Amino acid sequence: MSAALLIDIILWGSVAAVGFLALQRGRPVLIASLRDGTIDFIAVVPRIALGVVGSGYIAAVIPQEIITGWLGPHSGWFGVLTAVIAGAATPGGPVIGFSIGAVALKAGGGAPQVIAYVVAWALFAFQRLLLWEIPFMPARFVWFRAAVSLPFPFLAAAIAMAIGKP
Amino acid sequence: MKELPLNDPAPADEDADDGEPGTRRKRKPIGWSMIFIGVLVAVSATLVYRRDGIDGVLEILTHDLWLFGGILPRVLAGCLLGAFIAEILPHEKVSRSLGPASGLKGLLIGTAFGAILPGGPFTAYPVASALLTVGADFGATIAMVVSWTLIGYGRAVAWELPIMGVDFTMWRIVISLPLPVLAGALGRFVYVRMYPKGAPP
Numbered sequence: 001m002s003a004a005l006l007i008d009i010i011l012w013g014s015v016a017a018v019g020f021l022a023l024q025r026g027r028p029v030l031i032a033s034l035r036d037g038t039i040d041f042i043a044v045v046p047r048i049a050l051g052v053v054g055s056g057y058i059a060a061v062i063p064q065e066i067i068t069g070w071l072g073p074h075s076g077w078f079g080v081l082t083a084v085i086a087g088a089a090t091p092g093g094p095v096i097g098f099s100i101g102a103v104a105l106k107a108g109g110g111a112p113q114v115i116a117y118v119v120a121w122a123l124f125a126f127q128r129l130l131l132w133e134i135p136f137m138p139a140r141f142v143w144f145r146a147a148v149s150l151p152f153p154f155l156a157a158a159i160a161m162a163i164g165k166p
Numbered sequence: 167m168k169e170l171p172l173n174d175p176a177p178a179d180e181d182a183d184d185g186e187p188g189t190r191r192k193r194k195p196i197g198w199s200m201i202f203i204g205v206l207v208a209v210s211a212t213l214v215y216r217r218d219g220i221d222g223v224l225e226i227l228t229h230d231l232w233l234f235g236g237i238l239p240r241v242l243a244g245c246l247l248g249a250f251i252a253e254i255l256p257h258e259k260v261s262r263s264l265g266p267a268s269g270l271k272g273l274l275i276g277t278a279f280g281a282i283l284p285g286g287p288f289t290a291y292p293v294a295s296a297l298l299t300v301g302a303d304f305g306a307t308i309a310m311v312v313s314w315t316l317i318g319y320g321r322a323v324a325w326e327l328p329i330m331g332v333d334f335t336m337w338r339i340v341i342s343l344p345l346p347v348l349a350g351a352l353g354r355f356v357y358v359r360m361y362p363k364g365a366p367p
Contacts, residue, residue, distance in 0.1 A: 007320055008240070010284040015243050018250035029253055037249030040292065041242050047200060048241055048288075052234040054207030056226035061210045094325035102329050115338055118330075119345075122315045128287065134199045136248075136291030141298065145308050148353045152312075152345050159341045165333075 044135045051131030058127060059092035064100055071104040071117055080157045083113040087120030087153065090127075097121045112160040120153035241288040248292030252299050261301035266354070268306060273350040276306035280313030280346060286321065290314040304357050309350030316342040 023030045070086035090097050101118050105111070124146045133142045215223050264272045276297075283290055294311050302310075315321070317339050326335045 004324055007284060007286075007324060011240065011243050011247075011289060014284050015246050015250070018247060018254060021254045022250050025254060033249040033253035034246070036252070037242075037246035040249060041245040044241065044245065045238070047203075048237065049234055050200065050203055050207065052237060053227065053230040054203060054210070056230040056233075057207055057210035057214050057223075060222075060226060061213045094321055095329070098325050098329035102331075105330070105334065111334075111337075114334075115341060118326075118338060119316065119342065122321075123312065130199050130203050132287035133291055134197070136287075137295045138298065139197065139199065141304060141307065144304060144357070145311060145349075145353065148308060148356060149312065149349055151352070152349055155348070156338075156341050156345065160337075163341070165337060 047135040048131070051127075051135075055092055055127060055131065059096060062089070062091050064096065064103075067100050068103055068107070071100065071109055071113065075110055075113070077157075079110060079113040080116045080154060083117040083157075084120040084153045087117045087122075088124050088126055090121050090125050092127065097125065111165045112157040115160045116153040116157040119156040123149040123152060237288065240285060244285060244288035244290075244292045247285075247289055248296040251293055252296035255296075255300050257301045260297065264297060264302035264306040266303040266305070266358075268303070270347070270351075272303075272306045273309045273347045276302070276309035276350060277313040277317075277346040280310040280315075281317050281319070283310075283314050283318060284320060290318075303354065305350040305354035308353040309346045312349040313346035316345055 019030065019033075022033050067086050067090050070082045070089075086100075087097075090100060097118070101114050101121075104117065105114050129142060129146060133145075211223060214226065218225075262268065263275055268275075280290070283293060290311060294307050294314075297307050297310065298304075322335055322339065326338075330338075
């Protein structure tokens, strides 16, 4: 069984479980939340469509080599800084992000720099902020969260330098 | 410190239904972020067209339409999950355990919640938004989102393990363990200084 299928099963199982809890509060609660969820879904689909269908073009014009170049040659804290910028600038989904990280590791990139890259990408890759987070959440929260997250790739790199790679 | 507005002072009874529809957030149909993405996509598509011709444009379009079709059911699942959670979680309990005065415990609960939450961005953000709606503060919600993205198992199992390998993934997750609580704490620290009189409307 593939990991994606397993995650789908857990996902829909969770939906069923909370849906059952809602049903226990009475049918009106269940119907109200089904309606709210569907309205959210309809509101968000055009944004997701634009983002997902458009992300291929953005990824195509920011080739992976450019990002890898940012990650590659520098070491120390300057390398961490360029890795963080590269993480924020990486377009596309997890395959692209992690592949770039893997290439950088194989090409001799330092582990703290690759950690900083992966953490920065996970925390504030611009395309995920715009494509996923903004449509679902209040914009004020999204920018606040991204700003508050800024120090943490550097902290992760510092921890990585301190404990070393086993 | 920000005093939490008492949205529903009446039900001291924990099991009371407090999912009044008026608390659901309103959505602007089109925001500047949509326009920004639209422009970015249009410029990128034009560049692809000039480089690879119409075939290049269509190839990417077909691939991404398939991707979109695969994601749609999960987006629906995420929206339903968020709506159910907003409906069944009692505001009072959430404000107490995840609100501005919930302390370290609230950040830890947010972190644990983010770590066990199934699915991808299509679940995490609707659920986080639901938590905000029912009384969680920015700090606890930041802890939840950061925890989901850094130590949640969904992306790690599906993508990071196969691509980056077990050693790197485990090492990165261990290093990331303290980050959600720290990010949530920093969020609260900044929030009460940015908005000393409570949240703006």
